[in-house]
Amino acid sequence: MKTKKLPVPTPDLRQCVSDLESSGYCYLADALSAANVSQLRQRLSEQAQAEEQQGFAYKDGAPDQNWGDFRDEDGELRPAAFDPDAGGVNQRIWMLVNKGRLFVELLQHSQVREIVSNVLGKEYLLSSHSANIARPGGVAMRLHTDQWWMPPPTRPDRRCLPAGSINRTNFDVDKIHGTVISPPVVVNLVWMLDSFSEENGGTRLVPGSHLLGRQPDEDAVSVAATAPAGTVLLVDGRTWHGTGANTGNGERRAILTTFCAPQFRPQENYTVGTRSEVLMSADDDLRMLLGFKIWNAYGRTGHPTDEFISMGSEPIGELSPR
Ligand SMILES: O=C(O)CCC(=O)C(=O)O
Incomplete structure (x- = not known):
């Protein structure tokens, strides 16, 4: 049997687009310079250490972590995503837009943005911008997709799970796999600040799973993302993936940036949570990513034809004629 070649790091954008389409992920080689990687490592490590010292650290990846199994309507075992109280050695650092200019600058990477636009179109939102330090042990x-919440296609005679009742452990999956599937509405980036290997917990990926139209199978066979520091891994929102186990003896630092199409709700709420100094220096592109640009009259706070919303101005309230 002829096996399909798996994506490898390449600086060729057309190859990246093609790998993303056929395998559900691609690697953009040398996306970050060595100097940039080293500055990002330093800022990230300082922030991680400070969050730990000051009691804000979020940890996961404990050996006894209950990632949660559940059975769907048909009795099939489905994986849940993470347990918020898991504890463990891996450290997540959230809301990077507020934690340093270097992190904000990553969002302007033109080649990466070109690949993302190819999937999501001209306008999209930043859904989350965080880091995951996968540590030894x-x-x-659990394998998951980054658009698990997407109501899947269904049949006219089928009773669906109400869209608002979908959660990380309760998906609605019709058994019409292979005929129609949902489009990608999310692209996830993994900026490698250390070289990724099987040993240090390189992201696990199931090549081609983006075209299966369902949530991950319990026994799916995955491969580890392996590439040098400075590479960006781009993952289609439907691809089955998850952090690998770090069985080595060094940290695997990565920045995780997720974009979603503008009609969906981002994971991190930037219109409320972005610090004022970040907003003050934001250009229109960053304001779009952060959700301040009105999309087809959605996201407005006043007139539907306004282009952007702004912070700090009091909305029109109850009025009386003069
Ligand atoms: O850390 C990684 O390699 C991937 C993390 C991931 O899949 C997630 O946070 O959803």
Whole structure:
């Protein structure tokens, strides 16, 4: 049987687009310079250490972490995503837009943005911008997709799970796999600040799973993302993936940036949570990513034809004629 070649790091954008389409992920080689990687490592490590010292650290990847199994309507075992109280050795650092200019600058990477636009179109939102430091002893994360909430296609005669009732452990999956599937509405980036290997917990990926139209199978066979520091891994929102187990003896630092199409709700709420100094220096592109640009009259606070919303101005309230 002829096996399909798996994506390898390449500086060729057309190859990246093609790998993303056929395998559900691609690697953009040398996306970050060595100097940039080293500055990002330093800022990230300082922030991680400070969050730990000051009691804000969020940890996961404990050996006994309950990632949660559940059975769907048909009795099939489905994986849940993470347990918020898991504990463990891996450290997540959230809301990077507020934690340093270097992190904000990553969002302007033109080649990466070109690949993302190819999937999501001209306008999209930043859904989350965080980091995951996978440490020795951290166990593998359950395979999941990054658009698990997407109501899947269905049949006219089928009773669906109400869209608002979908959660990380309760998906609606019709058994019409292979005929129609949902489009990608999310692209996830993994900026490698250390070289990724099987040993240090390189992201697990199931090549081609983006075209299966369902949530991950319990026994799916995955491969580890392996590439040098400075590479960006781009993952289609439907691809089955998760952090690998770090069985090595060094940290695997990565920045995780997720974009979603503008009609969906981002994971991190930037219109409320972005610090004022970041907003003050934001250009229109960053304001779009952060959700301040009105999309087809959605996201407005006043007139539907306004282009952007702004912070700090009091909305029109109850009025009386003069
Ligand atoms: O850390 C990684 O390699 C991937 C993390 C991931 O899949 C997630 O946070 O959803």
